[in-house]
Amino acid sequence: MPLPSTWQDVIDGPAYIINMLDCKDRLQSTKKMVHDAGFSFVTRWNAVDARKPEELTAAWARHGNPAFDPSDTEFIEYKGKQGCFLSHVDLWKYIVDNNIAYATIFEDDISFHKLWDKLASKYFEATPKECDLLYMGSQIDYMVGSHILRTPVFCTHAYLITLEGARACLDALLKAELGVRTIDCMLIDMMKDAVFKQLPCPFKWFVWNGTLFPDRAATEDGAWAKRNSGLVFQDFKWGSFVRQW
Numbered sequence: 001m002p003l004p005s006t007w008q009d010v011i012d013g014p015a016y017i018i019n020m021l022d023c024k025d026r027l028q029s030t031k032k033m034v035h036d037a038g039f040s041f042v043t044r045w046n047a048v049d050a051r052k053p054e055e056l057t058a059a060w061a062r063h064g065n066p067a068f069d070p071s072d073t074e075f076i077e078y079k080g081k082q083g084c085f086l087s088h089v090d091l092w093k094y095i096v097d098n099n100i101a102y103a104t105i106f107e108d109d110i111s112f113h114k115l116w117d118k119l120a121s122k123y124f125e126a127t128p129k130e131c132d133l134l135y136m137g138s139q140i141d142y143m144v145g146s147h148i149l150r151t152p153v154f155c156t157h158a159y160l161i162t163l164e165g166a167r168a169c170l171d172a173l174l175k176a177e178l179g180v181r182t183i184d185c186m187l188i189d190m191m192k193d194a195v196f197k198q199l200p201c202p203f204k205w206f207v208w209n210g211t212l213f214p215d216r217a218a219t220e221d222g223a224w225a226k227r228n229s230g231l232v233f234q235d236f237k238w239g240s241f242v243r244q245w
Helices: 007-012 024-036 053-062 073-077 079-097 116-126 163-174 183-197
Strands: 014-019 041-046 102-107 110-112 133-140 153-162 205-208 232-234
Touching (some): 007 116, 014 079, 024 041, 053 079, 073 079, 079 183, 133 232, 163 183
Parallel strands (some): 133 205
Antiparallel strands (some): 110 232
Protein backbone atom coordinates (compact mmCIF):
# COMPACT_ATOMS: atom_id res chain seq x y z
CA MET A 1 0.00 0.00 0.00
CA PRO A 2 1.59 3.32 -1.04
CA LEU A 3 1.75 6.56 0.90
CA PRO A 4 -1.33 8.80 0.73
CA SER A 5 -1.41 10.81 -2.47
CA THR A 6 -1.38 14.33 -1.02
CA TRP A 7 0.10 16.16 1.94
CA GLN A 8 -3.40 17.19 2.96
CA ASP A 9 -4.26 13.52 3.29
CA VAL A 10 -1.31 13.10 5.65
CA ILE A 11 -2.16 15.96 7.98
CA ASP A 12 -5.87 15.07 7.94
CA GLY A 13 -5.03 11.46 8.76
CA PRO A 14 -4.29 9.90 12.14
CA ALA A 15 -1.29 11.17 14.10
CA TYR A 16 -0.20 9.53 17.34
CA ILE A 17 2.00 10.88 20.15
CA ILE A 18 3.70 8.15 22.15
CA ASN A 19 3.58 9.30 25.76
CA MET A 20 3.73 7.85 29.26
CA LEU A 21 0.79 8.60 31.52
CA ASP A 22 2.74 10.66 34.05
CA CYS A 23 4.52 12.81 31.40
CA LYS A 24 1.73 15.32 31.01
CA ASP A 25 4.07 18.27 30.44
CA ARG A 26 5.74 16.53 27.50
CA LEU A 27 2.34 15.64 26.05
CA GLN A 28 0.99 19.18 26.38
CA SER A 29 3.99 20.67 24.62
CA THR A 30 4.19 18.11 21.85
CA LYS A 31 0.45 18.02 21.20
CA LYS A 32 0.41 21.79 20.65
CA MET A 33 3.38 21.55 18.28
CA VAL A 34 1.79 18.73 16.29
CA HIS A 35 -1.47 20.66 15.97
CA ASP A 36 0.43 23.81 14.99
CA ALA A 37 2.26 21.74 12.36
CA GLY A 38 -1.10 21.14 10.68
CA PHE A 39 -2.17 17.74 11.98
CA SER A 40 -5.84 17.76 12.90
CA PHE A 41 -6.51 14.18 14.09
CA VAL A 42 -4.05 13.82 16.98
CA THR A 43 -4.27 11.04 19.56
CA ARG A 44 -2.15 10.21 22.58
CA TRP A 45 -0.74 6.67 22.47
CA ASN A 46 -0.03 5.11 25.85
CA ALA A 47 3.67 4.28 26.05
CA VAL A 48 4.81 1.19 27.93
CA ASP A 49 6.16 2.36 31.29
CA ALA A 50 9.26 0.22 31.73
CA ARG A 51 9.52 1.23 35.40
CA LYS A 52 6.54 -1.03 36.11
CA PRO A 53 7.55 -4.72 35.85
CA GLU A 54 3.96 -5.89 35.43
CA GLU A 55 3.41 -3.51 32.52
CA LEU A 56 6.61 -4.61 30.81
CA THR A 57 5.77 -8.30 31.31
CA ALA A 58 2.26 -7.84 29.89
CA ALA A 59 3.62 -5.95 26.87
CA TRP A 60 6.14 -8.65 26.01
CA ALA A 61 3.41 -11.28 26.37
CA ARG A 62 1.25 -9.40 23.84
CA HIS A 63 3.99 -10.06 21.28
CA GLY A 64 4.70 -13.68 22.11
CA ASN A 65 7.67 -13.12 24.46
CA PRO A 66 10.38 -13.04 21.77
CA ALA A 67 13.94 -13.88 22.72
CA PHE A 68 16.43 -11.05 23.27
CA ASP A 69 19.42 -10.77 20.98
CA PRO A 70 22.35 -11.40 23.36
CA SER A 71 24.60 -9.05 21.37
CA ASP A 72 22.64 -5.99 22.56
CA THR A 73 23.58 -5.92 26.23
CA GLU A 74 22.13 -2.41 26.68
CA PHE A 75 18.71 -3.61 25.52
CA ILE A 76 18.84 -6.35 28.13
CA GLU A 77 20.13 -4.02 30.85
CA TYR A 78 18.02 -0.92 30.25
CA LYS A 79 14.29 -1.49 30.58
CA GLY A 80 13.74 1.97 29.05
CA LYS A 81 15.00 0.63 25.70
CA GLN A 82 12.53 -2.23 25.98
CA GLY A 83 9.71 0.18 26.78
CA CYS A 84 10.55 2.24 23.69
CA PHE A 85 10.60 -0.87 21.48
CA LEU A 86 7.28 -2.10 22.85
CA SER A 87 5.53 1.27 22.60
CA HIS A 88 6.19 1.46 18.86
CA VAL A 89 5.45 -2.21 18.26
CA ASP A 90 2.18 -1.96 20.23
CA LEU A 91 1.14 0.92 17.98
CA TRP A 92 2.09 -0.95 14.80
CA LYS A 93 -0.02 -3.89 15.98
CA TYR A 94 -2.94 -1.53 16.62
CA ILE A 95 -2.59 -0.15 13.08
CA VAL A 96 -2.60 -3.68 11.65
CA ASP A 97 -5.44 -4.96 13.82
CA ASN A 98 -7.61 -1.96 12.93
CA ASN A 99 -6.70 -1.86 9.25
CA ILE A 100 -5.51 1.75 9.43
CA ALA A 101 -4.19 2.74 6.01
CA TYR A 102 -1.44 5.01 7.35
CA ALA A 103 -0.48 7.02 10.42
CA THR A 104 2.11 9.57 11.47
CA ILE A 105 3.89 8.70 14.70
CA PHE A 106 5.69 11.11 17.01
CA GLU A 107 7.54 10.59 20.25
CA ASP A 108 6.75 13.20 22.90
CA ASP A 109 10.07 15.08 22.85
CA ILE A 110 9.94 16.64 19.41
CA SER A 111 10.00 20.06 17.80
CA PHE A 112 9.60 21.12 14.18
CA HIS A 113 11.92 22.84 11.74
CA LYS A 114 11.33 26.61 11.63
CA LEU A 115 10.39 26.27 7.93
CA TRP A 116 8.14 23.23 8.43
CA ASP A 117 5.06 25.00 7.04
CA LYS A 118 6.88 25.79 3.80
CA LEU A 119 8.99 22.64 3.44
CA ALA A 120 6.92 19.67 4.58
CA SER A 121 4.41 19.70 1.74
CA LYS A 122 7.19 20.20 -0.84
CA TYR A 123 9.22 17.34 0.60
CA PHE A 124 6.15 15.11 0.54
CA GLU A 125 5.39 15.96 -3.08
CA ALA A 126 8.95 14.92 -3.97
CA THR A 127 8.81 11.66 -2.00
CA PRO A 128 8.13 8.50 -4.06
CA LYS A 129 4.77 7.18 -3.00
CA GLU A 130 5.79 3.52 -3.23
CA CYS A 131 7.00 3.70 0.34
CA ASP A 132 6.10 1.90 3.57
CA LEU A 133 8.07 3.99 6.03
CA LEU A 134 8.88 7.70 5.70
CA TYR A 135 11.27 9.27 8.19
CA MET A 136 10.36 12.93 8.71
CA GLY A 137 13.05 13.19 11.36
CA SER A 138 16.10 10.98 11.91
CA GLN A 139 19.83 10.66 12.40
CA ILE A 140 21.45 10.42 8.98
CA ASP A 141 24.96 8.98 9.24
CA TYR A 142 25.26 8.15 5.53
CA MET A 143 24.57 11.50 3.93
CA VAL A 144 24.29 12.43 0.27
CA GLY A 145 23.33 15.82 -1.12
CA SER A 146 19.64 15.37 -1.79
CA HIS A 147 16.40 16.31 -0.08
CA ILE A 148 14.81 12.84 -0.30
CA LEU A 149 17.13 9.95 0.52
CA ARG A 150 17.08 6.19 0.63
CA THR A 151 19.80 5.85 3.22
CA PRO A 152 20.10 3.99 6.53
CA VAL A 153 19.01 6.05 9.54
CA PHE A 154 18.63 5.91 13.30
CA CYS A 155 15.83 7.32 15.49
CA THR A 156 12.08 6.79 15.61
CA HIS A 157 10.88 10.17 16.87
CA ALA A 158 8.92 11.15 13.73
CA TYR A 159 7.78 8.92 10.88
CA LEU A 160 4.86 8.07 8.64
CA ILE A 161 4.04 4.38 8.33
CA THR A 162 1.54 2.59 6.11
CA LEU A 163 -0.53 -0.46 6.99
CA GLU A 164 1.79 -2.64 4.92
CA GLY A 165 4.78 -1.00 6.55
CA ALA A 166 3.46 -1.71 10.04
CA ARG A 167 2.77 -5.32 9.08
CA ALA A 168 6.22 -5.77 7.54
CA CYS A 169 8.08 -4.14 10.44
CA LEU A 170 6.16 -6.15 13.02
CA ASP A 171 6.96 -9.38 11.25
CA ALA A 172 10.61 -8.54 10.62
CA LEU A 173 11.39 -7.44 14.17
CA LEU A 174 9.43 -10.00 16.15
CA LYS A 175 10.63 -12.92 14.03
CA ALA A 176 14.28 -11.87 13.88
CA GLU A 177 16.46 -14.97 13.99
CA LEU A 178 18.73 -13.70 16.78
CA GLY A 179 15.96 -12.07 18.81
CA VAL A 180 14.84 -8.50 19.44
CA ARG A 181 17.05 -5.56 20.39
CA THR A 182 17.08 -1.75 20.27
CA ILE A 183 14.40 -0.80 17.75
CA ASP A 184 16.26 1.70 15.58
CA CYS A 185 19.32 -0.57 15.52
CA MET A 186 17.21 -3.41 14.14
CA LEU A 187 15.68 -1.17 11.49
CA ILE A 188 18.93 0.47 10.40
CA ASP A 189 20.67 -2.88 10.01
CA MET A 190 17.96 -3.98 7.56
CA MET A 191 18.44 -0.72 5.67
CA LYS A 192 22.22 -1.18 5.61
CA ASP A 193 21.81 -4.68 4.19
CA ALA A 194 19.61 -3.28 1.42
CA VAL A 195 21.82 -0.30 0.56
CA PHE A 196 25.30 -1.75 1.00
CA LYS A 197 24.75 -5.46 0.30
CA GLN A 198 21.77 -5.29 -2.10
CA LEU A 199 19.84 -7.70 0.10
CA PRO A 200 16.03 -7.64 0.27
CA CYS A 201 14.52 -5.31 2.86
CA PRO A 202 11.10 -6.11 4.38
CA PHE A 203 9.95 -2.51 3.89
CA LYS A 204 10.43 0.36 1.43
CA TRP A 205 11.62 3.55 3.07
CA PHE A 206 12.66 7.12 2.37
CA VAL A 207 14.21 9.80 4.54
CA TRP A 208 13.80 13.58 4.62
CA ASN A 209 17.11 15.45 4.72
CA GLY A 210 16.53 18.85 6.30
CA THR A 211 20.19 19.80 6.65
CA LEU A 212 20.03 21.65 3.34
CA PHE A 213 17.92 24.23 5.21
CA PRO A 214 19.91 24.89 8.41
CA ASP A 215 17.96 25.51 11.60
CA ARG A 216 19.81 26.50 14.76
CA ALA A 217 17.36 24.49 16.88
CA ALA A 218 18.67 21.31 15.28
CA THR A 219 22.21 21.90 16.51
CA GLU A 220 21.61 23.85 19.70
CA ASP A 221 22.92 20.99 21.78
CA GLY A 222 26.01 19.34 20.33
CA ALA A 223 25.34 15.91 21.80
CA TRP A 224 21.85 15.78 20.28
CA ALA A 225 22.58 17.52 16.97
CA LYS A 226 23.28 14.30 15.09
CA ARG A 227 19.72 13.14 15.74
CA ASN A 228 18.25 16.16 13.98
CA SER A 229 18.97 15.65 10.28
CA GLY A 230 15.34 15.82 9.21
CA LEU A 231 12.48 18.31 9.50
CA VAL A 232 11.40 17.08 12.94
CA PHE A 233 13.89 17.29 15.79
CA GLN A 234 14.37 15.66 19.16
CA ASP A 235 14.37 18.47 21.70
CA PHE A 236 17.31 17.95 24.06
CA LYS A 237 15.52 19.89 26.81
CA TRP A 238 13.33 16.87 27.52
CA GLY A 239 16.20 14.42 27.87
CA SER A 240 15.77 10.68 27.29
CA PHE A 241 14.47 7.82 29.40
CA VAL A 242 15.96 4.91 27.47
CA ARG A 243 19.11 4.60 29.59
CA GLN A 244 17.63 5.77 32.90
CA TRP A 245 15.88 2.55 33.93
